[in-house]
Amino acid sequence: MSETAIKIPFNTCYYIRKLLLQSEEELNSLLARKEICFISKSILDKLLYDVYLEEDILDVLSKLYQEEDVLREVVEQLEKLVSQHQTIVTKGDFSESERIKRKILQLMGFKRITITKQEIVEALTQISLFSKNYLGSILTINNWQSTCPSDDWLKNFQIKQSAKFFFADGTQILSLKQLQLIHEWVVAFNQQSSIIIRDFVEIIKEQKVGELPGGVPLLSANCYAAWVNKLK
Known part of the structure; x- marks a missing residue:
């Protein structure tokens, strides 16, 4: 820049x-x-x-x-x-x-953002089920597991055989650090999936798969510009 x-x-x-x-x-x-x-x-x-x-x-x-x-x-x-x-x-x-x-x-960045673990679970599940339609359950689950960053908190996110996510911990509100970890994981998963499905990321964006409340894509959740309506 x-x-x-x-x-x-x-x-x-x-x-x-x-x-x-x-x-x-x-x-x-x-x-x-x-x-x-x-x-x-x-x-x-x-x-x-x-x-x-x-x-x-x-x-x-x-x-x-x-x-x-x-x-x-x-x-x-x-x-x-x-x-x-x-x-x-x-x-x-x-x-x-x-x-x-x-x-x-x-x-200037002074906007409070509330994201619950359930909203993250639902967005991850949307992406996971979308991937399952192309890659099947086993490969989708393997991709999630192989791309997961090394962090104890992320171990609370578990994947069923159906490729749906659930969260083992009772924590509700996420922190910025936790949001950044989720974003890192999703980016790595999408890159891995794109090896087989070349336009995987583009398709997810076009079909709005994995959106958080307010229409913010999980892929863009780490970018402040996605959370603030800057032109109105």
Whole structure:
């Protein structure tokens, strides 16, 4: 990604920091909750108090929106929203200014995401049964087992002979680390399946197999851009 070609005006960055400072208590409370957030407390502190304001904001956005064209759209959207917020504030329209501020904060990564183990199980089962139609149960199960990352938590996910998943542990809400592990596993499984079914990944995407609530594909669950409606 040629980040040097993408710049955020200092005035926009300064205004974003102003909004973050105004919302500091609320954002710290959000980050302390168990649900998934792609921003950490240390990143928030850096945005609030580091001297390299423009670099810090661009660095955060680059990690949230890894594709250059998406990053460029988000930067443009932030500039427009900041301008709109400044205008609305002068008119005293609190509800509209609050709505725009929420959108700015979400684009900056401050969006709480809740994913349960049951939702993951259902999405994995969709992909598994889809694979079973092409490869059969035995090969599908073998592919899941051979591509599973080495992690004790993932051992809670077990596969029946029918190729359906179930979860042996009672944990409900997933963490960001756990979501990243699931994403790593699904990517590796799809790559393995693509050796036999060349267009396996493309077919899954086209037919929306393995979607989480909100229409987020399990294949894209590790990408923040999939969770935030960045253009509305």
